[in-house]
Amino acid sequence: MKRLFSEMRRVETVAFFAPGDSAPDSSRLPATLTASVRRGQNGESLDNTIAGLIRRDGATALADDKRFLRWERDSIERMEGTQVATTTVVYLTPVPDTGRKRALQFTLVITHNPDEVGDEEFVSALGALFDAHLSTFSWSAA
Structure with a gap:
């Protein structure tokens, strides 16, 4: 937990x-969603970073919504003798009036069992659920 919170601060x-403490068990998913600020290096715009994400990581617009760039990656780790897979989906949207020097980055991490029947469909459905959720995001004036 210390490592997790240290990384979140970084x-x-x-x-x-x-889900809150009083949320029903049915609302608990094997997924976490965080939002963080992403900044251009040395105060520059994120344009080069975004071009690299498109080239290297296959980032694309979220559905037809050009406000968000979306990409994902999969990994498998061994934890206490058990194989655990993670699918990480990242959504990036520029902060208005910053000249694309800052963006809000939402990071979804889905943990799952790659050996379970239906795992791929489950991860795909969770991804679609969060895609729909993020597509409702909008900025409002302070």
Whole structure:
């Protein structure tokens, strides 16, 4: 937990989304969603970073919504003798009036069992659920 919170501070996490204590068990998913601030290097715009994400990581617009760039990656680790897979989906949207020097980055991490029947469909459905959720995001005036 210390390592997790240390990393959240390092990447300027501004929000962590999870069901509240009184939420029903059915609302608990094997997923976490955080929001953090992403900044251009040396105060520059994120344009080069975004071009690299498109080239290297296959980032694309979220559905037809050009406000968000979306990419994902999969990994498998061994934890206490058990194989655990994670699918990480990242959504990036520029902060208005910053000249694309800052963006809000939402990071979704889905943990799952790659050996379970239906795992791929489950991860795909969770991804679609969060895609729909993030597509409702909008900025409002302070």
